[in-house]
Amino acid sequence: MMAPHVNPMAIEYGVVLKGTGRIQIVYPNGTLAVNARVRQGDVFWVPRYFPFCQIASTNGPFEFFGITTSARKNHPQFLVGRNSLMHSLRGPELEAAYGIGERRLKRIANAQHEQIILPSS
Known part of the structure; x- marks a missing residue:
């Protein structure tokens, strides 16, 4: 994908x-x-x-x-992966927007290691 x-x-x-x-x-x-x-x-x-x-x-x-x-x-803006918007926007503002703490946001942002092509499940 x-x-x-x-x-x-x-x-x-x-x-x-x-x-x-x-x-x-x-x-x-x-x-x-x-x-x-x-x-x-x-x-x-x-x-x-x-x-x-x-x-x-x-x-x-x-x-x-x-x-x-x-x-x-x-420049396509990727929504998941190592080059995603989640990584670019990570910080207190995003934590507040989602109502989650820094540790949980970091775990979500780092869950996808690939950049653009994602393997099948």
């Missing part, structure tokens, strides 16, 4: 080059917008600021090519 992320500067278009998988997109409020099976030749798009992830099927590889609509630098 490619870690859930948000494109802050652009819409993303994707073309499935090989294999099958799922595209999951959620609204900015966290509710599910799309949970679609995709296969070779399918095209998908994800609006700016909508969190999403690409998940390979269990029976083979899932390769896709992504294109964004902005000429500006669009």
Whole structure:
């Protein structure tokens, strides 16, 4: 699975080059917008600021090519993993927002060691 992320500067278009998988997109409020099976030749798009992830099927590889609509630098903001927003925002403000202590927030933020590609469960 490619870690859930948000494109802050652009819409993303994707073309499935090989294999099958799922595209999951959620609204900015966290509710599910799309949970679609995709296969070779399918095209998908994800609006700016909508969190999403690409998940390979269990029976083979899932390769896709992504294109964004902005000429500006669009640095995807990952929601989990070692380079996630959780690590960037970690501090008393985030602890207060979630109503949890420093130790629990640290345990949550450090639970995912991988950066971008997450292994299957």
